[in-house]
Amino acid sequence: MSNRATNILVPLVSVILGLLVGAVIMLVSGYNPLTGYTALWNGIFGDLYTIGETLRQITPYLLAGLAVAFAFRSGLFNIGVEGQLIVGWFAAAYVGVAVELPKIIHLPLAILAAAAAGALWGFVPGLLKAKFRVHEVIVTIMMNYIALHVTNALIKTVSDGGDRTERIFTSASLRSEFFQNLTEFSRLHYGILIALMMVGVMWLILEKTTLGYELKAVGFNQNASEYAGMNVNKNIILAMVISGAFAGLAGAMEALGTFEYVSSKGGFTGIGFDGIAVALLGMNTPLGVIFGATLFGSLKYGALNMPNEAGIPLEIVEIVIAVIIFFVASGYIIRLLLLRAANKKKEAK
């Protein structure tokens, strides 16, 4: 099979397989898969409004996926994207309500605050890894809990005991009249442009800069990097800081675009954790992340329509969505295996 053929065939086949198994699950549970999938389709592409909302849903997934992928490329597993996103969300919302400034200053300031908060949340595990070799997985998981509860406490303080902050000043908002008019008043906002820009930024850093060269080298082989005179510890910290900044930006999307406030949370948003799957689906490449985030965002948002339109309970819907994603992921595994086999053949001479 030629490379191009596998490239197209494998994902196609795996999506179809996922849909088939999902259909079986709906059938067994006594629901009509055809109405189910029609509802899913309508939930994603039904009208301009749903398309706008789908794109809005994709936005934070893009950034969360970038965050995980960037750390992976540097040999680090950042499970803390969730926590970094939450502090980013809070920081952006706080800057959004605390001051009123001209938009040209206020909006960038709020966005930067989110990136800085996420970066700080990534810096701590990076530092601990670099200085004391504490595994980043442990620290980032713990940092998630700290983020959740610290922001909840801060929200209470900021809102005088309330559960949510005020709405941000419009000078800090990402809302876009242009997009709203285009999509029948969906909440699609300018954040999607920022997210796509960040895809380019990640690509530039990894493929065009000495920093990216060093990060990848450290990710593959720390001993050789040290031999080559790279500062391994500095690179570990930087990788976590940049990864955290991407995650913080994902939070800014929610704070300045989708919701325009931050409310205290009973649990995690899940976006940060889904970011791991997004990154892995995209094989940790910037372009791959676009694909992964689109798949995740569309299915997640479209699925909301299935209980309404087809009467399928949310639990079944979630299983069906999980099955589809599972098959897409396995498809990638199959492709990876095919590629590896081909590479091995090339290697031996």
Add this chain to the structure above:
Amino acid sequence: MEYVVEMLNIRKEFGNFVANDNITLQLQKGEIHALLGENGAGKSTLMNVLFGLYQPEGGEIRVRGKKVDITNPNVANDLGIGMVHQHFMLVENFSVTENIILGSEPTKLGVTNKRDAADKVQALSEQYGLNVDPYAIIEDISVGMQQRVEILKTLYRGAEILIFDEPTASLTPQEIIELVQIMKRLIAEGKSIILITHKLKEIMDVSDRVTVIRKGQGIGTVVTAETDPNELASLMVGRQVEFKTEKGPASPKDEVLDIRDLVVLDYRGVAKVKHLNLNVRKGEIVGIAGIDGNGQTELIEAITGLRKVKSGTIFINEKDVTGLKPRKVTEAGVGHIPQDRHKHGLVLDFPIGHNIALQTYYTSPISKNGVIDYNKINDKAKQIIADFDVRTQGPHELARSLSGGNQQKAIIGREVDRDPDLLIAALPTRGLDVGAIEFIHSRLIEQRDNGKAVLLISFELDEVMNVSDRIAVIHDGEIVDIVTPETTTEQELGLLMAGHKIGDNEKGKLKEGEDQHVE
């Protein structure tokens, strides 16, 4: 003549690359047949074809006179072909027996029956004089013993034809002697052996016939008794090979490296370099001779900034570099060919072009303001690949997929091309074939002749004797003596390395014995 295996006019291609072209190898029953070729000549490919891992594009294979189609390793197994891999395929925390039965576990009512298997392993071990305990855990036994487990594995599966892939690469001299005896025993018991190697001495010692391949081409088969190492080397490399690299007298000038009273600790905090003094001058090669583990590794790491110095000072070109970061040391004019090329020398998952830029990626003209120009990296890589005869498909090929010799040439190219005042070469020829060794030695000497200082660390006495202008003998973290190759012998070096200080009287005596010394 009866052939158990015939590989006739085998051709194997990978894309545009022809790995095997018209190679014929005929294995007689009961012989040890050596397959000789440089690193990357196509030996492993040919054997993988025989073992069913690759399908040839042309030619045919006959086993015991019958044409066969070996589509996968199971077919090879069924035909009685077994492979003893260079890198052992053993589960570290399993016992010998568990490893041997892995994949075809004998069961009784669904429960693995290890006892019967262990008895069978024991019997085989005794029959072939392998002396392996079937219940020993792999991680507890020596490398030589692990290799015998690999041999047992093939015998257990009924192999009549054994392929040994570079079997001596990781063995001690004593273990090599034992292996030779085992191979002879196997032959006496009616097995046939294909021995893949690039070591001429081994071939002369054990093989009956030799098939030589060069750059994927079959060169021919010769009878070992009718040839000699020189002829084999020139068949393999395609030209006359000098075992002793030609070099003129050294003309050393100013000191480049000056080490004073250096103390270095290992990771446990134990002193491995103890008040060591050493200097290397422009235009000379100083060889450090010593047994592995006498402080060589710590010494190099201290010079290059990879390890902290406890006390003492290191000067390079009269500049104090003690305690500087590796990059500062590199920029002070040091090139370093590290002793472990996979651990330190290369980022194996980077393309070879990236690897060639490993010391220069951040400097002009490759980088400007933190932005890398990969076109420049690849241009530079192409030049070094050409200058240093690195056999690769190009700068984009992953370093991992190059053969060891070509990986080493790429590292040496990278370090020499920067034209450092001091070149530290640690075990630069480990695991390489004669052609590559000759090439590397001549590049080291060329550096010297260009007025650079070279510090060579080697465990091979003939390498130290051959290449160095002065030999510093290291023992237990100290330089115990500095001698010149012209006035010393391998015996004297051996004694010094073992820690014997030699008085003047003894020195005279040893010199008298020099004539009797045979290389």
